[in-house]
Structures are given as C-alpha cells and as structure tokens.
Amino acid sequence: MKAKGKTIRKAVDVxxxxxxxxxxxxxxxxxxxxxxxxxxxxxxKTNVSTIEIVIKRD
Structure with a gap:
C-alpha cells in the first residue's frame, strides 16, 4: 500500500x-x-512525504 502526507498514519494503522x-x-x-x-x-513547489508498505504472507 502507498500513502502520502497526512494519510501516512492511516496506512500504518491499516x-x-x-x-x-x-x-x-x-x-x-x-x-x-x-x-x-x-x-x-x-x-x-511543496515537498510531500510518502510511504510504501509491502505485506507478504508465508
């Protein structure tokens, strides 16, 4: 999953x-x-933080 800016917190929670x-x-x-x-x-121009979280199964 990917998220930018203020939605990073929600992505981590999910x-x-x-x-x-x-x-x-x-x-x-x-x-x-x-x-x-x-x-x-x-x-x-504005800098926006992003996060990408990859979840895998065994």
Missing part, C-alpha cells in the same frame, strides 16, 4: 491491523520512505 488481526501469517516485508516534490498550479 498495515498493523491487517498483520495483527486479519492475516496473522502476514508480515511487513518492505517499507520505503521518500519525498515527492509537488508543483502547484501557481508554480510553487
């Missing part, structure tokens, strides 16, 4: 819920953290 409650043999295989540069219509 990953924890999936691995702890629903798919108990799953685990966090890989977590990537990065920053994306967003260019707005007015030309201003």
């Amino acid at each position: 990953a924890e819920t999936v691995t702890n409650r629903f798919i108990t043999d799953a685990y966090d295989n890989q977590i990537k953290i990065s920053t994306e540069e967003i260019i707005h219509d007015d030309g201003n």
Whole structure:
C-alpha cells in the first residue's frame, strides 16, 4: 500500500491491523520512505512525504 502526507498514519494503522488481526501469517516485508516534490498550479513547489508498505504472507 502507498500513502502520502497526512494519510501516512492511516496506512500504518491499516498495515498493523491487517498483520495483527486479519492475516496473522502476514508480515511487513518492505517499507520505503521518500519525498515527492509537488508543483502547484501557481508554480510553487511543496515537498510531500510518502510511504510504501509491502505485506507478504508465508
């Protein structure tokens, strides 16, 4: 799963819920953290944090 900005917290919560409650043999295989540069219509640039969480099963 992937998330940007304010939704990172929800993505982490979902990953924890999936691995702890629903798919108990799953685990966090890989977590990537990065920053994306967003260019707005007015030309201003903003950096937005991103996270990608890969969950796998045994």
